[in-house]
Amino acid sequence: MLAIEIRQPGGPEVLVPVERPRPAPAAGEVLIKVAAAGVNRPDVFQRLGKYPPPPGVTDIPGLEVSGIVEQLGADVREWRVGDAVCALLAGGGYAEYCAAPAPQCLPVPRACDLIAAAAIPETFMTVWTNVFDRGRLKGGESILIHGGSSGIGTTAIQLAHARGSRVFTTAGSMEKCAACERLGAERAINYHDADFVSIVRELTDGRGVDVVLDMVGGAYFPRNIETLALEGRLVEIATLQGTKAELNIQAIMQRRLTITGSTLRARPVADKGAIAAAVRQHVWPLLDSGAVKPIVHATFPLRDAAAAHRLMESGVHIGKLVLVV
Numbered sequence: 001m002l003a004i005e006i007r008q009p010g011g012p013e014v015l016v017p018v019e020r021p022r023p024a025p026a027a028g029e030v031l032i033k034v035a036a037a038g039v040n041r042p043d044v045f046q047r048l049g050k051y052p053p054p055p056g057v058t059d060i061p062g063l064e065v066s067g068i069v070e071q072l073g074a075d076v077r078e079w080r081v082g083d084a085v086c087a088l089l090a091g092g093g094y095a096e097y098c099a100a101p102a103p104q105c106l107p108v109p110r111a112c113d114l115i116a117a118a119a120i121p122e123t124f125m126t127v128w129t130n131v132f133d134r135g136r137l138k139g140g141e142s143i144l145i146h147g148g149s150s151g152i153g154t155t156a157i158q159l160a161h162a163r164g165s166r167v168f169t170t171a172g173s174m175e176k177c178a179a180c181e182r183l184g185a186e187r188a189i190n191y192h193d194a195d196f197v198s199i200v201r202e203l204t205d206g207r208g209v210d211v212v213l214d215m216v217g218g219a220y221f222p223r224n225i226e227t228l229a230l231e232g233r234l235v236e237i238a239t240l241q242g243t244k245a246e247l248n249i250q251a252i253m254q255r256r257l258t259i260t261g262s263t264l265r266a267r268p269v270a271d272k273g274a275i276a277a278a279v280r281q282h283v284w285p286l287l288d289s290g291a292v293k294p295i296v297h298a299t300f301p302l303r304d305a306a307a308a309h310r311l312m313e314s315g316v317h318i319g320k321l322v323l324v325v
Contacts, residue, residue, distance in 0.1 A: 002325075003060050003095035004305045009049030012309040015094075017302075020060070023092070023099040025073035028269070030102050032085065036118035036299070037093040038064040039308045039321040040151065041238070042265065047309065053091040054266045062093020063265065065100070066108060066117035067325075076102045084108040088121040088272055090265055094305055096325055103273025106280055109287035112294070119294035119320035121276075123155045124283055126237065126264055129275045131156055131213055132163075132282075134260045135235040139164030141210035144200055144227055146220065148188055149176035151295070151320040152237070156213055157183045158292040159283065168209065170196050172315070179318045183295070197226045208232060218242030225251055236261030295319030 003020040025031040043061045045051035053059060066086040069079050079085065079102055086108055087100035108117040131137050143160050147153045148169030160167045161184025169185045171177045177188035187203055189196045200209055208229035214220055217239030224234050225248060232255065252259070264272070286292040297317040300308040301324060308321045 001096040002302060004062075004302065006047050006059065006061060009047070012047070012306040012313070014047060015061075015306040015309060020095065022097045023058070025071055025076075025099045027074040028076060028102055029073040029099045030069050030076055030079050030085070030087075030105060031071035031073075032065060032067040032087060032098050032100055032105075033070045034065045034093070034096055034098055034325045035067040035114040036065065036325060037062045037095075037302070037323045038119045038122055038151075039305075039312060039323060040064070040122050041240075041312070043094075044309055044312060057091040060092045060095050060098075062091065062095070062098070062323075063089050064118060064121040064123075065089065065093045065098055066114045066120075069105075070097065073099075073102075078102055079105060084114065084117075086117040086121050088125055088264075088276065094302065094323060096302070101269045101273070103269060104276055106276055106284070109284060111288060111290035115299060115322055115324060116294050116296055118322050119151065119296050120287070122264070123151045123294070123320065124159075124287075125272070125275050125279055126152060127156045127159055127213075128279045128283060129264070130235045130237050130262055131160065131211065133275075133278070134262060135211040135213065135233045137163075137165055137211045137233075142166035142168065142204060142229075143211040143213065144196065144209045144224075145169040145185075145213045147171070147215050148180040148185060149318045150215070152213075152215060153180070154183055154295040154319045155292075157185050159286070161185070162286055162292050166209075168196075168200055168203065176318055197223050200227050204229070211235065213237065215239075216241050218245060221245030222248065225257065228255065228257055230255050231257070233258040233260065237263075296322055298322075299324050
């Protein structure tokens with residue numbers, strides 16, 4: 001099969017099309033004939049040598065795919081050959097075939113084609129487990145979402161808005177801010193021009209927000225603390241601007257704040273399966289109806305994975321990038 005290999009750590013040019021053996025599904029897995037694969041920031045970190053796959057996982061990048069079930073491993077009962085699915089992976093998505101744990105597969109939503117479906121699993125499961133599980137965001141509460149024009153951001157804005165929350169977000173241009181507001185953000189703040197702490201405080205009459213979803217880290221950490229309301233929750237999912245920050249412990253104590261976060265890739269299949277089941281219950285009706293949808297900025301042939309990575313690193317995209325097989 002055709003697959004994309006990381007020849008060595010480096011720039012997008014190290015993503016090279018190669019021939020690899022077709023994987024065989026183990027017990028509890030399905031073999032998927034891949035139609036499309038989502039491109040995610042962790043793929044870039046893996047290419048740079050900063051995010052190696054977990055032990056026992058293929059070195060082929062790619063954390064989400066859509067396609068058709070080609071073969072069932074032993075003990076798989078919930079899927080049949082020929083089913084159209086999208087799936088969360090620990091790796092292996094940049095290929096014509098991949099093996100996926102059956103509990104991490106979901107049916108392609110009725111309102112989505114296979115290309116759009118490839119942009120769902122990683123982002124929607126990440127948002128669900130962090131915003132609504134760990135962050136405990138409820139209807140009537142408020143949230144600040146950083147990186148609102150990213151794949152995670154566009155997903156979080158739509159889901160929080162659809163579930164009845166006030167949504168504020170940050171983005172890096174007027175065009176991106178406008179896109180975020182079209183998706184349901186009450187106010188998108190251009191972080192180049194304005195201080196999100198003061199604006200959020202003003203918009204909430206000094207109260208602050210109940211949840212902050214952050215993928216920036218570094219200097220944003222103390223500013224996020226300032227932005228939270230009493231009993232607020234800060235959820236960290238990435239550290240694009242650094243892993244170190246100063247912490248005012250008294251502010252956390254006095255406002256009874258919660259700081260949490262998670263990663264998804266290395267978690268066991270049982271954990272990911274439980275997240276997938278929750279997403280199917282709570283989010284799939286919104287996807288089936290078209291009330292929310294994955295935002296796909298551009299598609300590329302699988303062989304042109306390097307071009308997709310160049311676009312991702314440029315930062316000009318809004319939503320997801322997808323490789324088409």
